Amino acid sequence: LRSIALANQKGGVGKTTTAVHLAHGLAMTGQSVALLDLDPQGNATIALQGMVVDHPDESGPFGLLEALRDGFFLLPSPGAQRNLSRDATLDADRLVGLAQSLEEAGLQWLLVDCPPRMDAWGWAGLQLCREVLVPIQPEFFAMHGLSQMMQTLEEAERAFPGRGRLLGVVANLVDMREPVEVEVLADLAGNLGDRMLDTRIFRDSQLVEAASHGLTAFEYNPFCKGARSYGELVREVLDGGS
Numbered sequence: 099l100r101s102i103a104l105a106n107q108k109g110g111v112g113k114t115t116t117a118v119h120l121a122h123g124l125a126m127t128g129q130s131v132a133l134l135d136l137d138p139q140g141n142a143t144i145a146l147q148g149m150v151v152d153h154p155d156e157s158g159p160f161g162l163l164e165a166l167r168d169g170f171f172l173l174p175s176p177g178a179q180r181n182l183s184r185d186a187t188l189d190a191d192r193l194v195g196l197a198q199s200l201e202e203a204g205l206q207w208l209l210v211d212c213p214p215r216m217d218a219w220g221w222a223g224l225q226l227c228r229e230v231l232v233p234i235q236p237e238f239f240a241m242h243g244l245s246q247m248m249q250t251l252e253e254a255e256r257a258f259p260g261r262g263r264l265l266g267v268v269a270n271l272v273d274m275r276e277p278v279e280v281e282v283l284a285d286l287a288g289n290l291g292d293r294m295l296d297t298r299i300f301r302d303s304q305l306v307e308a309a310s311h312g313l314t315a316f317e318y319n320p321f322c323k324g325a326r327s328y329g330e331l332v333r334e335v336l337d338g339g340s
């Protein structure tokens with residue numbers, strides 16, 4: 099099982115959009131993928147609503163897998179149906195047990211969408227995953243936010259040996275017509291070396307439209323810039339296999 103958490107303490111950088119598209123893209127290569135929505139906001143769950151084919155009975159939050167498409171499953175956030183307070187409690191050990199049973203059942207990928215905070219939910223995401231993919235937006239403060247995130251990952255690796263290793267940083271919401279973005283991306287590549295992925299996820303309003311229809315861009319418009327960017331990310335993650 100390859101397990102990847104999408105994490106960044108900074109909000110709105112594309113953790114959810116990347117989790118959803120990487121998960122669906124991997125499933126489209128014929129592998130089995132579960133996406134765990136570990137954000138009480140439940141954005142990933144809502145963004146995939148239109149793809150649910152199966153209405154499981156109530157066995158409680160995180161106890162159930164919803165089938166979306168061939169090989170693509172969702173573990174919905176309990177926060178998508180009812181309002182959860184930001185500090186709603188979470189049974190991390192139960193999630194670790196769930197991940198183990200999914201692995202024993204032959205699941206090939208577990209992707210975890212983390213909230214924009216390192217609270218109990220965010221930590222559980224790092225505890226569950228061997229690898230962490232950090233989306234960033236190429237803006238002036240990106241490097242500063244990133245160094246906080248790197249410290250968090252070092253703490254996670256100490257707390258949970260074998261977990262929370264940085265798979266890479268991926269630039270999202272990229273618009274190469276903005277000269278400052280070109281500059282920031284060059285700085286990031288200089289600072290991060292090969293921890294910066296080659297793939298860039300371009301800014302594309304069709305990603306927002308797809309989510310508003312409860313679909314991924316692969317279904318909404320497979321030829322749009324967003325879908326092509328995420329197709330490239332899927333290939334890069336598969337090539338960087340561990």
Ligand SMILES: Nc1ncnc2c1ncn2[C@@H]1O[C@H](COP(=O)(O)OP(=O)(O)OP(=O)(O)O)[C@@H](O)[C@H]1O
Nearest residue numbers: 109110111112113114115214271300301302303306
């Ligand atoms: N490449 C992109 N092009 C255009 N819009 C995007 C792109 N990536 C993300 N968005 C949009 O930006 C907003 C924030 O993205 P997203 O929800 O994925 O970020 P997040 O890091 O999960 O946010 P949060 O920290 O609140 O969980 C959403 O409206 C999403 O549709």
Ligand SMILES: [Mg+2]
Nearest residue numbers: 113114137141
């Ligand atoms: Mg999110």
